[in-house]
Amino acid sequence: MRVAVIGAGAVGASAAYYLSRAKDVELTVFDEGLGQATKAAAGIISPWFSKRRNKAWYRLARLGADFYPQLLSDLEEDGISSNFYQRTGVFLLKKDEEKLEELYQLALTRRKESPLIGQLAILDETEAKVRFPDLEGFSKLLYATGGARVDGHLLTETLLKAAGAQVVAKKVTLTPVDDGYLVDGQHFDKVILATGAWLAECLEPLGYTVDIRPQKGQLRDYYFEDRDTQDYPVVMPEGEIDIIPFDKHRLTLGASHENDKGFDISFDRAVLDDMESKAQPYFSKWKQAKETRERVGIRAYTSDFSPFFGEVPHLAHVYAASGLGSTGLTIGPLLGQQLAQLVLGEPLLLEKRDYPIEKYIRLQDEG
Ligand SMILES: Cc1cc2nc3c(=O)[nH]c(=O)nc-3n(C[C@H](O)[C@H](O)[C@H](O)COP(=O)(O)OP(=O)(O)OC[C@H]3O[C@@H](n4cnc5c(N)ncnc54)[C@H](O)[C@@H]3O)c2cc1C
Known part of the structure; x- marks a missing residue:
């Protein structure tokens, strides 16, 4: 299976790492990197004191914080030493x-x-x-x-190195073809859009309206x-x-x-x-x-400050996550791992209905 990950911030780098652990996945990562939130992040992982009433958001935030020890132990199992998290x-x-x-x-x-x-x-x-x-x-x-605290730059650097993935440092577009997708002239069976704030720019040319600012x-x-x-x-x-x-x-x-x-x-x-x-x-x-x-x-x-992830409506085998807001370093690695699970057809920890992608990404003619 040929998989493209577009965007290598917290979400994309984590997705790439977990895909690289699966058999039979040929992976390419594309990342322009300009203005990337992950590299610029303050790096605080402390969601437990938030007074936000959105229960689905809080569940994601606390599970995201809990996921870091899991990520570290997975890296250790693979013989990768890391010092991005303290x-x-x-x-x-x-x-x-x-x-x-x-x-x-x-x-x-x-x-x-x-x-x-x-x-x-x-x-x-x-x-x-x-x-x-x-x-x-x-x-x-x-x-x-x-x-x-997490050093976002070190986080992505470690995950991408662990993934052993080829990283193409350029801005790319997604083109659906009969049997998959073209990205930068290459053919892929499945694609992850981990393009953060630039998700609308990726999907608008394909006729979508995306609720991301x-x-x-x-x-x-x-x-x-x-x-x-x-x-x-x-x-x-x-x-x-x-x-x-x-x-x-x-x-x-x-x-x-x-x-x-x-x-x-x-x-x-x-x-x-x-x-x-x-x-x-x-x-x-x-x-x-x-x-x-x-x-x-x-x-x-997003307009209601809620993150989302899942398969892009009407675009089979294209998966995306965005809207991570100011807690994306906390929830990004978990969301990346969940996108990898979707690509691999493996079970999810999160309830998809709590973070419904179809609420934020619609075809323009659907209104
Ligand atoms: C100043 C600041 C402080 C923050 N502090 C914290 C904090 O303390 N704690 C916390 O939990 N969160 C914090 N955050 C939030 C967190 O950093 C983000 O929510 C999270 O990093 C988003 O990750 P992402 O992978 O979705 O997107 P990003 O990290 O933005 O990555 C998206 C990547 O996709 C690339 N891309 C986009 N379109 C294309 C294309 N067409 N082709 C190729 N590449 C493309 C971009 O160049 C970018 O590199 C902070 C953010 C900022 C900006």
Whole structure:
């Protein structure tokens, strides 16, 4: 079976890896890579504190977080070492600190089905500073030891290498032919569209309307000379700003959520500087960084903020997932694995009806 995966972000790279583990699959991955959300992502894996009421979304988010240990163990079984995922814990801050107790109780309830949350504790400033020196702007916070961070770039790099797939770095189109599909002049039996925010661009030429809009996200990585950030927890104050520590002395500050910029991937220093000044009350040493680098990517949203996956209506053997929004690094690897299962005709963990692709992708003449 010849399979093309178009797009190699979290979804496509994971799909490629799981397809590569199956027998009799000849795989080609196409990826333009420009504006890819996965490479730009902040990398927070901590869905358990969300107050979103959408039960199907929450189930996907918690299963997505749970999937990481499975992915790591699959890679290990294949002899692949990886360091894209670390559970260094998460600090949750609230402007109204009385609400921390409420959040603590919510987390206790959710821990019953998600033991990955780990230990929970309310810490005061002195206790928090032991784990994250110089953090300030609060008198107490909620600490969950299971919160994790993922380096999106390393994630895809590891999965694609593990897949041993040929990656063609270009933008491609999909053309249905009698006995399959043509992609970049090559014939395929089955195709996965893991094209994130660019899904509409792929399917519109084939007569589809796709309910996906782009959202620009920017962040800045700060590199410190003598600060060992390796084991710092992720810090999530309320609002847009998060601080995500990585190894190699890096603190990432992000991310913007810009709804009016379309597919613009230029850096806007004013937006990045504004985030820095908003983060100043929590950490005042940004200017001590030896070096900074900026990243930008495009998130994909449906009009009701729900992700979807499945077989594209009226396009047999073409599968897609999109609409992952701001939690796509959390749910992307699981969705990629589920797309691989669909291609292989294997059973799914997720209920397809909870994430119905036909609600978001329609033929234009269907209205
Ligand atoms: C700034 C920022 C911060 C984020 N922070 C977090 C976070 O902390 N936690 C979290 O869980 N999620 C986070 N996200 C969300 C997450 O990154 C995305 O939801 C997820 O990475 C989307 O993965 P994807 O594979 O669907 O799409 P993408 O990663 O965007 O990959 C799609 C790929 O398809 C390629 N492509 C598209 N069309 C074509 C074509 N025709 N031919 C060839 N290639 C094509 C693109 O070039 C791209 O490389 C963040 C996103 C951003 C932008």
